Amino acid sequence: MRLVIARCSVDYAGRLTAHLPSAPRLILVKADGSVSIHADDRAYKPLNWMSPPCTLKEGEGDSSGVWTVVNKAGEKLIITMEEILHDSSHELGVDPGLIKDGVEAHLQELLADRIETLGEGYTLIRREYPTAIGPVDILCRNGEGGTVAVEIKRRGEIDGVEQLTRYLELLNRDPHLAPVKGVFAAQEIKPQARVLATDRGIDCVVLDYDALRGIEDDKLRLF
Incomplete structure (x- = not known):
């Protein structure tokens, strides 16, 4: 520079x-x-x-x-x-990029370790489950034994719902996994993304990053 x-x-x-x-x-x-x-x-x-x-x-x-x-x-x-x-x-060299607290990879790791956050009886199959069009963030089973694909974003927008939809279409072709349900998880989910997800039968979950890290919330709660 x-x-x-x-x-x-x-x-x-x-x-x-x-x-x-x-x-x-x-x-x-x-x-x-x-x-x-x-x-x-x-x-x-x-x-x-x-x-x-x-x-x-x-x-x-x-x-x-x-x-x-x-x-x-x-x-x-x-x-x-x-x-x-x-x-x-000045020669600055290659920049490693900004490392943000709570990026998607960290959210994925935390949620995988606390998969019961999604519901009672949930168990992890694996993180980064490979498919022909890219890895699914988390593949798990719900309390009834059904397969669930989880897409994780820091900010949940329509593009994320579309991405999860493509994964679900592919995963549901596998007789060993089908039927596969979808969960769209993010720290914040935009209203338009929630509407689209609901229309496609995809559940939405808002992630509390501090709770996933085991940090107590010191704010007063009514319930």
Whole structure:
């Protein structure tokens, strides 16, 4: 990543035009080719930017202080440098990504360990049950001995219901498993997803992440 702090003006020419008058700004040039211009406010949001793929050409000769960034659509971001206050490059390497508390993999692990959360008599068959179209998060049996496929999301939306529907169609072709019921489990389930799931005979379960981790809720309860 290249960090440049400079007094500059910026012009954007493309489907629309925009102009940033001269002021001190931070310019980020990332390894993916993106270029963004930031002020000392607005949190993370840039004043203007060019997303990859794009090319950056630093001017030469009389135009040595002009940077021109062009994307594949021919749109241009023209940065006119008046004074460069700082210019440095840093190799950040491959980022491991953000690890969030309560991601789907952790929810899956917790629910598998506490499968009785789904109901009395539930037993685990296995996590990540393989199918031809991808692994089912949890395959288990209910109190009556029937097979249940569980799809787990942090936020339950229509796409998750569609995904579980495809798994159920495939699993119900296996005479050793059929009939297979579905459970759509998430920390939050959107109303539209709940309606679709109910229409398809899929049960919805809202997961309490703290309860799955065995953390006592110190809030007062009426019942």
